Amino acid sequence: MRQPMVAGNWKMNGSRKANEGLLAEVREALSSPVEAEVVVCPPYVYLPQVAGLVDGSAVRLGAQDVSDQDSGAYTGEVSGEMLKDVGCRYVIVGHSERRGLYAEDDAFTARKFAAARRHGLKPILCVGELLEERESGVTEQVVARQLDAVMDLEGVESLKDAVVAYEPVWAIGTGKTATPGQAQAVHAFIRARVAERDAGVAEGLRILYGGSVKADNAQELFSQPDIDGGLIGGASLKAADFMAICRAAVPAD
Ligand code: 13P
Numbered sequence: 001m002r003q004p005m006v007a008g009n010w011k012m013n014g015s016r017k018a019n020e021g022l023l024a025e026v027r028e029a030l031s032s033p034v035e036a037e038v039v040v041c042p043p044y045v046y047l048p049q050v051a052g053l054v055d056g057s058a059v060r061l062g063a064q065d066v067s068d069q070d071s072g073a074y075t076g077e078v079s080g081e082m083l084k085d086v087g088c089r090y091v092i093v094g095h096s097e098r099r100g101l102y103a104e105d106d107a108f109t110a111r112k113f114a115a116a117r118r119h120g121l122k123p124i125l126c127v128g129e130l131l132e133e134r135e136s137g138v139t140e141q142v143v144a145r146q147l148d149a150v151m152d153l154e155g156v157e158s159l160k161d162a163v164v165a166y167e168p169v170w171a172i173g174t175g176k177t178a179t180p181g182q183a184q185a186v187h188a189f190i191r192a193r194v195a196e197r198d199a200g201v202a203e204g205l206r207i208l209y210g211g212s213v214k215a216d217n218a219q220e221l222f223s224q225p226d227i228d229g230g231l232i233g234g235a236s237l238k239a240a241d242f243m244a245i246c247r248a249a250v251p252a253d
Contacts, residue, residue, distance in 0.1 A: 002237060006037075007232065008042060010043065013253050014237075025240070036249035038060065051087035061089060062090030084120055092123075122182050123163070124162070124231065130170065156201050158211050165231040166209055180227075183209045184224035188226045206228040209222075213245060218230060218248035219248040
């Protein structure tokens with residue numbers, strides 16, 4: 001049985017004050033525990049603060065990105081070792097905003113995935129198609145290419161300690177959620193693609209859905225057999241919404 005996960009990707013949002021308020025509310029809400037593993041991914045500069053704010057709670061810390069390099073003359077970069085040092089357990093790699101706005105391709109994303117693993121971080125690998133790719137019927141090819149880049153470099157076993165997030169780019173921040181059926185179809189495809197290399201790894205792999213998940217659509221999405229939780233942007237910035245989404249994630253039978 002896969003434990004569901006709900007991860008909040010704060011993107012470039014937050015302040016010391018706002019983070020304090022948000023985590024105080026989340027901790028309060030978690031006095032009634034949830035079945036999902038709950039993760040928050042603040043911007044780099046707030047990781048030490050948020051590590052303190054979640055200390056002693058069930059909330060885990062994740063980063064939004066990681067360098068493909070380990071140390072040295074890479075101005076502006078942050079290594080996996082540093083993320084581990086400040087208390088991160090997870091790191092998002094290959095988010096569509098990195099791929100699309102900062103030209104990070106499949107090979108580069110795979111190297112970041114490898115860097116995360118070298119330092120004992122669990123990568124949350126984002127995959128997903130653009131609107132024009134969906135409309136031209138190549139969703140599966142795109143997702144397969146993104147997944148294969150990682151499995152080719154690191155081996156299918158590397159997914160044992162990783163999480164995949166399917167985030168259709170057209171659903172991110174747009175209010176246009178994929179229907180549960182659309183999302184389930186791609187999640188099943190991802191699991192099958194991994195199963196071609198290792199059925200056991202595929203069965204244990206947590207595949208999250210991301211893209212306009214809200215308190216009122218989470219339950220229907222999460223009840224699909226291959227959807228193991230969510231990667232939440234906007235709604236993770238409001239404690240009540242985020243916690244309602246966390247409560248909607250329960251293990252499949
Ligand atoms: P929204 O939930 O704001 O659509 O963002 C999804 C996302 O990109 C999470 O990584």
